[in-house]
Amino acid sequence: MASALDTLCGQAFGAQQYHLLGIYKQRAMLLLTAVSVPLAVVWFYTGDILRLFGQEADIAAEAGTYARWMIPALFAYGLLHCQIRFLQTQNVVLPVMAAAGATALCHLLVCWVLVYAAGMGNRGAALSNAVSYWINVAILAVYVRVSSSCKKTWTGFSTEAFRDALGFFRLAVPSALMVCLEMWSYEILVLLSGRLPNPKLQTSVLSISLNTASLVWMIHFGLGCAISTRVSNELGAGRPHAARLAVRLSVFMAISEGLVIGLVLISVRNIWGHAYSNEEEVVKYVGKVLLVISVSNFFDGIQCVLSGVARGCGWQKIGACVNLGAYYIVGIPSAYLIAFILHLGGMGLWLGITCGILVQVVLLMAFTLCTNWDKEAANAKHRALNSSLPSDTAT
Numbered sequence: 001m002a003s004a005l006d007t008l009c010g011q012a013f014g015a016q017q018y019h020l021l022g023i024y025k026q027r028a029m030l031l032l033t034a035v036s037v038p039l040a041v042v043w044f045y046t047g048d049i050l051r052l053f054g055q056e057a058d059i060a061a062e063a064g065t066y067a068r069w070m071i072p073a074l075f076a077y078g079l080l081h082c083q084i085r086f087l088q089t090q091n092v093v094l095p096v097m098a099a100a101g102a103t104a105l106c107h108l109l110v111c112w113v114l115v116y117a118a119g120m121g122n123r124g125a126a127l128s129n130a131v132s133y134w135i136n137v138a139i140l141a142v143y144v145r146v147s148s149s150c151k152k153t154w155t156g157f158s159t160e161a162f163r164d165a166l167g168f169f170r171l172a173v174p175s176a177l178m179v180c181l182e183m184w185s186y187e188i189l190v191l192l193s194g195r196l197p198n199p200k201l202q203t204s205v206l207s208i209s210l211n212t213a214s215l216v217w218m219i220h221f222g223l224g225c226a227i228s229t230r231v232s233n234e235l236g237a238g239r240p241h242a243a244r245l246a247v248r249l250s251v252f253m254a255i256s257e258g259l260v261i262g263l264v265l266i267s268v269r270n271i272w273g274h275a276y277s278n279e280e281e282v283v284k285y286v287g288k289v290l291l292v293i294s295v296s297n298f299f300d301g302i303q304c305v306l307s308g309v310a311r312g313c314g315w316q317k318i319g320a321c322v323n324l325g326a327y328y329i330v331g332i333p334s335a336y337l338i339a340f341i342l343h344l345g346g347m348g349l350w351l352g353i354t355c356g357i358l359v360q361v362v363l364l365m366a367f368t369l370c371t372n373w374d375k376e377a378a379n380a381k382h383r384a385l386n387s388s389l390p391s392d393t394a395t
Contacts, residue, residue: 001334002081004172006228006311008383009089014236018152024162025086025154028167033076040074055194059203059347062122069126076133083140089229092149099139107132159278174316178307178323185327185356186210189335189349196339202346205285208276209350212286213293213300216261220301224308231312235380240373247309247368254305258298265294289350296354299361306364313376314383315367317330322363331356343375 005028012020042049046066048360051057089098108133114124144150190210193202227250234243265272269290273283310319338344344351 001035001172002028002078002085002174003175003311004028004168004316005085006089006225006308007171007175007232007314007316008168009086010229010232010312011314011380012384013089013153014233014238015381016237017384018154020384021086021090021153022155023158023160024168025082026157027163028082028172029079030161031165031168031172032082033075036075036078036129040071043071043074053191054200057189059194059199065127066122069123070129072127072130073133076130076137080133080140083144086144087140087150087155087213089227089232090149091229091233095143096140097148099143102139103132103136106135117210171314171316174320175311177320178310178316180331181297181320181323181327182360184352185331186213188332189353192336192339192349193346196345201281201285204277204282205289205346206349208273208282208286208359209289209293209346210249211276212265212272212290213297215296216265217300217304219261220254220297220304222388223250223257223301224304224311226308227248227305228308228312231309232380235313235373235377236384238377238381240377243312244371244373245379246283246356247305250305250308251302254301255298258301260309261301262273262294262298265290265297269294285346290352292347292350296350296357299354299357303357303361303364306361306368309368313371314379318367319364322360322367326360327353327356330359 005024007033009021012018012024020094028267044067045064046067047060050060050063053065065297084096087093107128111125114120114128114131115122116124120127144154178248190203190206193199223354227246230246230250231243234240234246269287270283272290273286276286277283307319310316326347334355335349337348338352339346339348342348
């Protein structure tokens with residue numbers, strides 16, 4: 001839901017309606033905190049929910065315990081992304097990077113203390129995430145308060161943050177669906193892997209594969225955030241041709257980066273599994289799956305950039321529909337067919353989801369190529385100006 005700020009804050013900044021950014025951020029923080037409450041209830045009963053889906057009792061119990069100890073991280077995570085998007089849409093990225101780096105260093109220590117020194121095991125690993133997220137939130141909050149770069153966009157707390165919640169939800173809900181429909185499809189792969197023969201091997205390999213895919217996906221995600229900010233800023237400023245040029249450049253960068261990362265994954269496929277496990281069976285299986293991940297990573301980079309374009313333009317409803325069709329009409333059914341009917345196991349799950357990514361790329365590319373950028377710039381200007389509020393509403 002926080003990705004709604006990619007559109008709102010980005011276009012407002014481009015239109016020089018600077019005071020709106022602080023109001024949008026406050027509104028998002030209030031609403032995301034409220035939404036986190038029912039989500040925390042779901043996390044509390046994760047173990048029971050997994051057993052209802054037919055997962056093995058010991059796996060479900062361990063996952064349920066981990067989820068419960070992750071609940072404090074849930075509230076920090078929403079606030080963190082509001083802060084990050086507030087800064088990124090102003091092209092303030094170095095402080096965000098520095099804060100993340102400092103948090104990562106703290107996380108190493110916190111994780112070691114809770115997991116090993118305190119003997120909490122997986123519970124300590126979950127709790128360490130919460131501690132690190134809250135540290136990151138605190139660092140960014142202090143920066144926003146004292147930095148001169150946020151002087152125009154953060155003018156103090158305002159009662160306007162409590163208004164127009166429905167307007168925020170109109171963009172935030174499809175934003176959430178756009179992100180979640182994609183993310184959930186990968187989690188469904190893990191659920192399906194638990195129903196394959198030798199589920200402990202399959203879930204282990206799928207977890208390692210997802211971790212690896214997430215690691216390289218962060219590069220794509222960075223490109224997606226960059227183009228989202230650039231497109232929203234340019235459209236808000238009434239420069240459609242600059243937005244279109246930025247899209248072309250980012251797609252070229254995604255293709256180049258995808259080829260390089262794909263070659264790296266193929267090169268290290270036979271040794272990468274040792275970073276996670278000493279079981280030779282797991283290491284060999286991971287090596288095979290990495291061949292498929294290198295292909296899916298290539299297309300995933302392109303879709304990340306195109307999804308960033310969609311967020312920058314405010315096309316979240318279109319993006320949600322695309323992801324629904326790509327992953328749940330094509331991707332997940334294909335994964336089930338290849339894994340269970342054709343008996344390719346975990347490899348089949350990844351092949352199926354790759355089909356979904358390919359469909360997603362084709363659809364998003366079609367929408368992008370057919371875009372009337374002059375019209376999008378007019379829409380962005382209209383959205384920012386209609387939301388404009390007198391600067392003296394800040395308190």
